[in-house]
Amino acid sequence: MFLKRTKNPLFFFYRKKKKGIWWKMMLQHIGEQIRRLRNAHDWTQEQLAQRLNVSRSKVSKWENGEVLPDLQSIIDMSDLFRVSTDFLLGKHPTDEQLLQEVRLAYGTNDMSDEQLSVIRYMNEQPRLAKRLYALQALPTHKRKRLEEIVIKMIDEMIEALK
Incomplete structure (x- = not known):
């Protein structure tokens, strides 16, 4: 049986996983991240939808863990919220990755564990x-x-x- 074509490039990946607990947890996590970031910007679902050129009901479905955002929407949200797509999808950076980002941004190798902990906390x-x-x-x-x-x-x- 052929799978229906879709605009979502992740379609074939999640088609097989859709029923499992892993899938539900991922949808829930992404929805929580979107809601948390939207609330941090003091935006309504309608305001976020307008900024992303999608419907408010689509934003609601993302936040409630009913539907996975398409790849372009994930990229647009990461730009809009100024977070990485990894963060949006729930992949938190390792200490080494955080250190590398700080080194690149500030041109320094000096970073205490305390400073790294604060950066990690701010990301969360x-x-x-x-x-x-x-x-x-x-x-x-x-x-x-x-x-x-x-x-x-x-x-x-x-x-x-x-």
Whole structure:
């Protein structure tokens, strides 16, 4: 029996796996990533759909783990959210890959385990990363005061949770 042709290049890959638990877990993970990233940008499903030129119902199906986004939509989302397709699909970078990216971006080989841990954490927390990015863009005199407040709040919360 011939398989129906489709625009989705991943069609033949997932056609056979569609019924398994692995498939359902992958769909669920990708949907959660899309929802998390969309919420981090404070967008509705409709706003994301408009940016990707797809229907809102398609975005809803992706987020609910009903349908896998086509390859072009995955690429478009990775560009739109400024994350790698690997991250969107659930493949998290190894420490060595993170170090390599830092070396390329900053031209340095010096990276402590603590700094690497913070980078990894920021990759996993896009909403927090977005806020920190906005903070670092403020003028220095405003940013320094806010940094002190945030540091004090974090220290107090950590102490209270001990």
